[in-house]
Amino acid sequence: MSAGGNVPHRLPTGIAGLDQIMLGGLPAERPTLVSGTAGGGKTVFGLQFLSEGIRQFSEPGVFVTFEESTGDLRQSGASLGFGIQGWEDEGLWVFVDAAPVAIEDDMVVGSYDFGALVARIDHAVKRIGAKRVCLDSLGAVYDRFRDPSTVRLELFKVASALKAMGVTSLLTVERPEEFGPISRLGVEEFVADNVLVLRNVLEREKRRRTIEVLKFRGQPHRSGEWLFTIVDGEGIVVIPLSLMALRPHASEERVTTGNHVLDRMCSGGFYRDSVVIVSGPTGSGKTLMTSEFVAASAASGERCVLLSFEESLEQLMRNASSWGIDLAALERTGKLKIICEYPEVASLEDHFVAMKEVIEEFDPQRVAIDNLSALERISTGRGIRDFIIGLASFLKQGEITSLITSTTTTLLGGPSVTESHISTLADGIILLRYVEYQSEVRRGVVVLKMRGAAHDKQILEYTIDDHGLHIGEPFHGLSGILGLTRSVSAELEFGGPSNLG
Amino acid sequence: MVGISSYRFRLFVTGETGRSRQAADNLRELCEAHVAGFYQLEVIDVLDHPERAEEDRIIATPTVIRLDPVPPKRVIGDLSDLELAAIALDLPDTQDGTKGAGDWT
Numbered sequence: 001m002s003a004g005g006n007v008p009h010r011l012p013t014g015i016a017g018l019d020q021i022m023l024g025g026l027p028a029e030r031p032t033l034v035s036g037t038a039g040g041g042k043t044v045f046g047l048q049f050l051s052e053g054i055r056q057f058s059e060p061g062v063f064v065t066f067e068e069s070t071g072d073l074r075q076s077g078a079s080l081g082f083g084i085q086g087w088e089d090e091g092l093w094v095f096v097d098a099a100p101v102a103i104e105d106d107m108v109v110g111s112y113d114f115g116a117l118v119a120r121i122d123h124a125v126k127r128i129g130a131k132r133v134c135l136d137s138l139g140a141v142y143d144r145f146r147d148p149s150t151v152r153l154e155l156f157k158v159a160s161a162l163k164a165m166g167v168t169s170l171l172t173v174e175r176p177e178e179f180g181p182i183s184r185l186g187v188e189e190f191v192a193d194n195v196l197v198l199r200n201v202l203e204r205e206k207r208r209r210t211i212e213v214l215k216f217r218g219q220p221h222r223s224g225e226w227l228f229t230i231v232d233g234e235g236i237v238v239i240p241l242s243l244m245a246l247r248p249h250a251s252e253e254r255v256t257t258g259n260h261v262l263d264r265m266c267s268g269g270f271y272r273d274s275v276v277i278v279s280g281p282t283g284s285g286k287t288l289m290t291s292e293f294v295a296a297s298a299a300s301g302e303r304c305v306l307l308s309f310e311e312s313l314e315q316l317m318r319n320a321s322s323w324g325i326d327l328a329a330l331e332r333t334g335k336l337k338i339i340c341e342y343p344e345v346a347s348l349e350d351h352f353v354a355m356k357e358v359i360e361e362f363d364p365q366r367v368a369i370d371n372l373s374a375l376e377r378i379s380t381g382r383g384i385r386d387f388i389i390g391l392a393s394f395l396k397q398g399e400i401t402s403l404i405t406s407t408t409t410t411l412l413g414g415p416s417v418t419e420s421h422i423s424t425l426a427d428g429i430i431l432l433r434y435v436e437y438q439s440e441v442r443r444g445v446v447v448l449k450m451r452g453a454a455h456d457k458q459i460l461e462y463t464i465d466d467h468g469l470h471i472g473e474p475f476h477g478l479s480g481i482l483g484l485t486r487s488v489s490a491e492l493e494f495g496g497p498s499n500l501g
Numbered sequence: 502m503v504g505i506s507s508y509r510f511r512l513f514v515t516g517e518t519g520r521s522r523q524a525a526d527n528l529r530e531l532c533e534a535h536v537a538g539f540y541q542l543e544v545i546d547v548l549d550h551p552e553r554a555e556e557d558r559i560i561a562t563p564t565v566i567r568l569d570p571v572p573p574k575r576v577i578g579d580l581s582d583l584e585l586a587a588i589a590l591d592l593p594d595t596q597d598g599t600k601g602a603g604d605w606t
Binding site for chain 2: 096097098099101102106107108109110111112113114115116117118119120122123124141145154
């Protein structure tokens with residue numbers, strides 16, 4: 001039984017991102033209810049729970065199906081990359097087929113219990129030494145026996161038996177609507193102390209899947225809904241929000257920004273693990289700054305991924321070459337990978353997973369993303385926030401120096417949705433602004449925030465020519481030249497609790 | 502045409518409980534009343550033979566399967582209502598006229 005008396009230890013599910021929000025995993029050796037509407041991903045969740053157990057922890061599993069045929073389940077598993085058939089042959093996976101035998105209902109005369117079900121699960125668990133069990137789904141049992149009070153009592157006994165077997169179990173249950181009761185019949189009160197809710201909602205024509213830890217009886221977990229997506233060949237991927245405050249260490253190493261004056265303004269460059277936002281209106285030089293950042297990466301022998309959501313590859317290369325940067329040549333060295341995507345080709349969640357995969361595969365020291373605002377077009381407010389937080393978290397964990405651009409909504413600056421979300425997460429914020437100075441429109445750059453160190457807070461003038469971006473002298477003797485940007489500056493600078501700048 | 506054991510039943514129970522005994526007793530009583538001399542009865546305790554429950558995909562106990570005559574029938578419960586159980590198992594009428602459901606002749 002569980003270690004430490006009443007406090008259950010945790011069993012990592014191995015599902016990407018999920019264990020982070022559960023603070024380690026499911027309560028070990030306990031049943032957990034997984035509630036969701038039709039199409040919410042309950043069965044996938046159950047299949048993956050067992051699959052990851054086998055793949056990552058060599059923990060055999062038993063899948064009890066009340067509804068779908070074992071053939072269908074093997075097939076669903078295969079499409080997600082789970083080789084169930086093979087595991088069955090190796091004695092790592094056993095199905096307990098509790099689906100109805102005939103189309104015709106069994107007749108009930110007199111009282112009964114689920115003794116046979118418990119005996120079968122127990123038998124299967126002992127036979128392969130299973131550590132994980134999934135029952136999918138309890139709703140089908142109710143439909144079959146039509147006697148809610150007996151079924152509830154019997155399911156409670158099943159849950160108790162699972163506990164006694166020392167297995168960590170998932171019990172799925174249907175939910176009539178996304179924000180109604182947890183289950184149709186109040187099963188959760190009887191069956192499990194721990195409840196996860198899967199949601200699948202349409203919001204502004206975008207499908208949004210989330211998972212929420214509704215309760216872990218008396219145990220800590222992260223609250224709120226967390227985005228997830230279901231990826232072919234992989235299964236569920238939960239997109240965890242940043243756990244920045246808990247980050248064990250921060251890098252002290254500096255890397256060049258690609259512009260030596262900007263390096264100086266940042267007291268020696270960006271920190272190795274920092275996420276830096278470059279904010280500016282159209283034409284202010286964000287893509288140029290990105291290109292210089294990328295070029296500097298190659299010059300110092302580092303690997304770099306450039307993700308562009310705004311321009312075609314040809315346009316991107318043409319722009320860069322007009323500033324004397326040959327991106328094609330850099331790509332040929334194998335140190336640079338450029339990916340140009342239209343935001344509209346996929347959902348934000350799918351973009352996230354694709355970006356994550358590219359980055360994990362290429363294993364870069366630097367990542368440049370141009371431009372985050374383009375992704376706002378395909379997202380809802382909540383979605384973009386989760387996306388940014390998840391992305392920043394992922395990049396930091398990998399100690400990847402990241403430059404992310406964001407377009408201001410007006411030519412003269414002003415806040416963007418993206419910025420208000422990321423301001424507290426970013427280690428550095430650089431503003432590029434048009435400045436009215438002595439009756440001329442000039443360009444000014446300021447390092448608004450840079451984690452952990454003193455930095456130059458002067459607004460410096462810069463120019464752009466065919467050699468790149470040139471930062472010059474401060475605008476002296478004037479105040480209020482950031483004019484419209486003052487309010488956003490204040491918001492960015494003092495916007496959040498984790499501001500270390 | 503009907504042979505000596507034209508009725509064949511398999512009863513699944515869990516352990517030696519009152520409910521298990523009740524089910525077995527009720528089933529025997531039904532058989533004696535409706536098909537005396539023409540039946541076989543096998544009782545399986547799933548605690549001793551979980552693999553048998555697996556083969557027949559039994560969830561609830563007691564469950565009786567009428568294997569013969571085909572098509573098979575399954576009835577869940579301790580059969581405490583004998584009349585209803587006779588109907589559910591599709592047994593012929595008794596000699597003394599107690600109704601079963603079947604038109605077996």
